[in-house]
Amino acid sequence: MKRALLVAALAAVSCKVNLTPEGISKAYRGIKEARKDLTPENEYYVGRAVATNILAKSNYKYRDESGFSSGKLEGMTAYVNAVGNVVAMASLETPHDGDRPTPLAGWHFVVLEDKTINAFAAPGGYIFVTAGAIEQAGNEDELAAILAHEVAHVRRGHALGSIKKSRMAGVMKEMLDSSVELDKQALGTLTEAFDGAMDDMMDSLLVKGYSRDTEFEADSVGLEIMLKAGYDGSAFVSYLKKLNAHQATGSGGFSATHPKASDRISKLEKKVAKAPKVTVPKARINRFKAAVLGVE
Amino acid sequence: MRPRFLIATLLLATGLAIAAPKAGSVVTVRVLTAKVMKAPKFIGPAAGDVSRGEQLKFEEAKGDWYRVSGAISGWIHKTNLTERQVTLSSKPGAEGAGAASRDEVELAGRGFTPQVEGEYRQKNPNLDFSHVDKIEKTSIDPGELEAFVAEGKLGGGQ
Numbered sequence: 001m002k003r004a005l006l007v008a009a010l011a012a013v014s015c016k017v018n019l020t021p022e023g024i025s026k027a028y029r030g031i032k033e034a035r036k037d038l039t040p041e042n043e044y045y046v047g048r049a050v051a052t053n054i055l056a057k058s059n060y061k062y063r064d065e066s067g068f069s070s071g072k073l074e075g076m077t078a079y080v081n082a083v084g085n086v087v088a089m090a091s092l093e094t095p096h097d098g099d100r101p102t103p104l105a106g107w108h109f110v111v112l113e114d115k116t117i118n119a120f121a122a123p124g125g126y127i128f129v130t131a132g133a134i135e136q137a138g139n140e141d142e143l144a145a146i147l148a149h150e151v152a153h154v155r156r157g158h159a160l161g162s163i164k165k166s167r168m169a170g171v172m173k174e175m176l177d178s179s180v181e182l183d184k185q186a187l188g189t190l191t192e193a194f195d196g197a198m199d200d201m202m203d204s205l206l207v208k209g210y211s212r213d214t215e216f217e218a219d220s221v222g223l224e225i226m227l228k229a230g231y232d233g234s235a236f237v238s239y240l241k242k243l244n245a246h247q248a249t250g251s252g253g254f255s256a257t258h259p260k261a262s263d264r265i266s267k268l269e270k271k272v273a274k275a276p277k278v279t280v281p282k283a284r285i286n287r288f289k290a291a292v293l294g295v296e
Numbered sequence: 297m298r299p300r301f302l303i304a305t306l307l308l309a310t311g312l313a314i315a316a317p318k319a320g321s322v323v324t325v326r327v328l329t330a331k332v333m334k335a336p337k338f339i340g341p342a343a344g345d346v347s348r349g350e351q352l353k354f355e356e357a358k359g360d361w362y363r364v365s366g367a368i369s370g371w372i373h374k375t376n377l378t379e380r381q382v383t384l385s386s387k388p389g390a391e392g393a394g395a396a397s398r399d400e401v402e403l404a405g406r407g408f409t410p411q412v413e414g415e416y417r418q419k420n421p422n423l424d425f426s427h428v429d430k431i432e433k434t435s436i437d438p439g440e441l442e443a444f445v446a447e448g449k450l451g452g453g454q
């Protein structure tokens with residue numbers, strides 16, 4: 001039955017549909033959402049390019065570059081990757097319907113040399129957090145909250161979700177119809193869609209942000225993830241309170257792309273209150289000071 | 297072949313979870329590299345690394361962890377594996393895609409591929425991809441992570 005339907009759909013696509021963008025879009029309705037339909041491989045290439053665009057916007061200025069070159073992470077970056085990987089692993093134990101699969105190249109956390117408070121998650125598990133955001137966090141649990149929110153954006157496919165559906169129709173058509181070795185026309189179509197997808201995602205990441213509900217989802221899934229990892233959920237709220245105070249006096253950075261911190265707090269507070277209390281051990285406090293503030 | 301391929305596409309697209317494979321069946325590594333662990337958890341001593349396209353024999357499942365044997369024996373998280381064939385090259389979509397019959401391949405070389413990235417890079421020569429190349433090559437040692445988790449009294453991956 002399913003098969004017959006698919007064959008019919010394919011026949012409709014190849015014979016009857018006029019090949020205007022609207023026509024294709026109509027024919028592929030239902031199978032053209034990037035966050036559902038892009039393969040892990042597709043996400044990998046999209047993610048690499050988004051990551052590179054984010055780095056370019058920061059003039060490729062990030063912490064501990066030498067560690068990335070040698071393959072052995074160093075300094076604050078090694079620490080942020082340790083926290084980030086613990087959180088990312090916990091995210092596998094809090095699965096939700098429609099989660100993106102584990103990124104092909106694993107999870108990577110990069111500290112941008114930037115005083116403003118911000119963080120970005122590219123598809124494929126490339127996560128960027130500004131030095132300003134980390135310094136604003138007073139401890140490891142608040143850092144874990146920032147990273148868990150970003151890991152949630154990746155797991156839920158939020159950046160991919162900002163790719164315009166009209167673009168995806170063309171991509172799905174090429175995915176189904178073209179041969180493995182792309183001809184010039186197919187390559188042109190796909191590259192144009194890829195280029196456009198970059199615009200869509202960078203616009204969401206840096207300029208207009210996601211919808212409020214998307215951000216609330218990243219908060220609520222992020223909270224679940226950090227709790228699973230063993231972090232103190234109340235640190236999420238304490239960090240948001242700092243952002244709230246910051247938003248009263250400043251703008252830009254995360255303020256441009258996220259709902260008001262006070263709104264985020266009111267959505268999270270009840271869930272945090274229900275979470276088991278965590279006693280933060282001294283070692284966790286000390287290692288944050290050592291890695292981030294340089295205090296031994 | 298087309299319809300079968302399409303069905304494979306849609307199954308993949310909707311991300312249907314596959315039940316644990318039969319004992320003795322072959323599973324394939326779908327991520328670029330993954331750790332095979334000595335115990336069914338993310339942290340602690342690793343038995344070794346496996347890379348994309350490597351095939352392992354499935355022995356048993358414990359939750360989301362599969363015990364596998366082959367070049368390396370141990371435990372691997374199921375999200376790193378597929379029961380479909382994948383390309384044998386380390387990079388998705390690169391040469392080697394022809395090794396398996398096309399409808400069995402995990403859509404490798406479809407849609408956004410290295411060819412598309414290449415074309416995009418040509419059109420945007422100002423973008424320097426060498427950074428992301430370096431960044432994605434690094435990984436965290438699961439033994440060090442075990443110490444990190446223990447010291448911080450975290451529960452990660454247990």
Ligand SMILES: [Zn+2]
Nearest residue numbers: 149215218258
């Ligand atoms: Zn966000």
